[in-house]
Amino acid sequence: MALALQQLINGLTLGAVYGLIAIGYTMVYGIIGMINFAHGDIYMVSAFIAISVFTLLATFGISSVPLSLLVVLLVAVLFTSVYGWTVERTAYRPLRGSTRLAPLISAIGMSIFLQNMVQLTQGARVKPIAPVLVGGVDLLTVDGFTVHLAYSQVLIIVVTVTLMAAFTWLITRTSFGRQQRSCEQDRTMTALLGINVDRTISLTFMLGAALAAVAGVMVTVYYGVVDFFIGFVAGIKAFTAAVLGGIGSLPGAMLGGLLIGLIEAFWAAYLSAEYKDVATFSILILVLMFRPSGLLGRPEVEKV
C-alpha cells in the first residue's frame, strides 16, 4: 500500500513532465499535421540551458532557490522558444506544401543535428549539477517503508498544473487561441479573415518549445543530471502520451502524459524496472492498433 502511494507520487511527477512535452507534439500536429520529432531534443536543449544558468548563478554566489529557479525558468523558456521558432523556420516551413513525408524526414534530421550539436559543444558525458531543491516530507511509514514526497516533486506538480490551466485558458478563451484553432481547421479560410497563418504557426512552435523548456528545467531540478541523449527517450514517451490521449487533443496530451507516467512508475515497481520502456512502447503499439484516435481524440472521418 505504501509502495503504491509512493509510486503514485513518482508516477504523477513523471507524468507531469511527459504531459508538458506532449502538448508540443499535439499542438504542432494539430496545426500542420506533422510529428515534430525534434521536439524531444528541444526539451534536451532546455535542460542544458538550465544546467548552464544554474552553474552560472552559483558562481555569482546567488543561493536563493526561488530566485535562481525563476531566473533559470525565464532564460530557458526564452532561449528554447527561439530554438522552436528557428527549427520551424529553417527545417519545416520551406517544406510546407511538399509531400507529407518530407517534413517528417527533415524533423528526424533536425533531431540528429540538435543532439550532435549539444554533444559537440557540451561533451558526451553525463553532466551533473549540485542539488538545487533538496529535502521533502515523509508522509507515512508502513512496515518500515516510508512514503517520501520531495519538494522538487511538489514543485513539478504545482508548476505543471498551473501551466496547463493557463494554457487551456489561452487556447479556449483568447483571441490567439481561437486563431490557433481556426488554423487547425482551415488555414486558407483563416488567412482570408486577415490572420497571418505563418505567424500563428511560428507562435505555436514557440509555445510548444516553451512548455518543453519548463519540462527540461523541472527534470534538471528533479534528477540533477542531463546528457545529450535524454531528449530522444523522453520525446518518444511524450509522443506516446500524445497518441494515447489522442493526437491533436490538448486535454488528451495532458491525460496521456499522466497515464504514461503512472504506468511507467507502477510497472517499474511491481513488474520490472529494467523493462519499463517496454511497457510504454507496447502501449504505443496497442493504441495504434486498436484505438488510433486515442482516448480523447476525434475520429479522422468527419461530417462536412
Added chain:
Amino acid sequence: MMLRLSGVHAHYGAIHALHGVDLEVQVGEIVTLIGANGAGKSTLMMTLCGQPRASAGRIVFDGEDITRLATHDIARRGISLVPEGRRIFPRMSVLENLQMGAVLADKANFAVDLERMYTLFPILHERCEQRAGTLSGGEQQMLAIARGLMSRPQLLLLDEPSLGLAPLYIKKIFQTIRELNREHGMTILLVEQNAHHALRVADRSYVLQHGRIVLSGSGRELLANPEVHAAYLSGGHA
C-alpha cells in the same frame, strides 16, 4: 474605381483556369458574375484574395496593386470573401466563428456588429453556443455570410450565397445584400448560379465562360439578352 482586374490569368496546379480576365467594380456597386459550372467563377474570387496568386495580369484595389500581396494582407485592405462551400470552422461555436470574422475589426464595434448579425439571422443568436458543424446547411451559409460581414469590409465577395438554401432564405439573403448595399454603401461582387436572382439584384454583370469574360452589361441588358437567356435562364425558375 474600387477594383480593377486587367488581363488576369490563374492556374490551379496544371489547370489554366483564368485566361486574361478584365473586370471592374465601382464604389457602391453590386456586380455579379454568372457562368456555368467550371467556368472559373470561384477561381476568380479566390485569385482576388491571392489563393492562388494571379500568374499574370494585375489586380488593383483602391488604387493599390494587390496582385502579389499575401492573402491576409489583402483581407486587411478591406476585402472579405464568403467562399464557396461556406468554410465555417466546424469545431468552433457559432459565436467563436463570428469572433474570428471580427479579428480585423475595431473591438469597440464588436457588440453592435454582433447584435446586427443576430437581428439579421436570429437563428444564429439562438445557436450562438452551439458547435458550427452541427448547424444545417442553410444555417451554416448564414453564419458564413455573417462572419464575412463582421469585419465591416469595403468590398464583399460573395460566392454562391444561395447554394443549398430554401427559397425563403434565398429571398432573405438577396434582401440582405440589397440592404447592405443601399444602407451601408457596401460594394459587392457576387457569384451566382441562380442567374435570375443575380441579374435582378445587380447594377452590372459579367458572364464568364471557360475562364474568359464573354459578355458584360447592366443586369437589365443581360436579362434581356437572348444568348444569356438561352444559356443561363431557360427553364428559368426564380
